[in-house]
């Protein structure tokens with residue numbers, strides 16, 4: 415059983431037990447994390463077993479809204495998408511004029527990005543990228559931070575890859591969301607228990623960002639509008655986002 419990745423305390427209380435996986439909340443700092451994560455070696459081989467040949471409409475709408483926000487602060491520049499998966503975000507970012515690069519742990523996803531979408535994507539770690547002395551104007555972590563074993567350590571590596579004035583955009587599922595409370599472990603955003611190792615709230619995510627050494631971060635109230643959502647649904651999302659209870663937490667962070 416591992417200690418809290420953020421504060422190293424071994425004191426915790428059980429949040430939920432799924433099969434043999436223990437999700438606990440740290441008694442010292444409040445971080446909710448997977449105490450006994452499975453070995454990583456083969457974990458992502460089947461993660462992208464079925465890659466949709468076309469980007470799902472809902473994702474397309476979400477990506478357009480992310481890019482609209484990015485364009486305001488950084489209309490151009492070098493983008494590194496960490497955990498790029500099959501490359502749908504990268505393809506849209508490239509179409510929007512950015513110079514893009516993607517890394518992922520899944521060979522299957524990277525092959526799709528490289529061969530089907532002709533993107534500069536590769537199976538690589540943050541260390542691999544750092545070894546090339548690269549720096550980026552924008553780094554994106556869309557639903558990736560919750561997969562890391564040690565989020566602070568990975569964010570510190572990312573900080574070193576950021577050019578002066580660069581922005582990091584990150585988004586994670588929100589443990590305090592209404593969706594999570596209503597559907598619990600069935601909520602796909604929770605992704606219990608195999609792949610997610612940290613289950614962030616606004617408070618614990620902001621602590622994690624600060625622990626990595628970032629001093630300027632801003633929560634973005636994106637409240638994604640998605641085709642097919644009613645006006646009422648969108649309003650509820652907007653209001654729940656104001657009180658940090660929407661499905662996702664999105665941040666823009668300065669280097």
Ligand SMILES: [Zn+2]
Pocket residue numbers: 418419420421422423440441442443444445
């Ligand atoms: Zn802790």
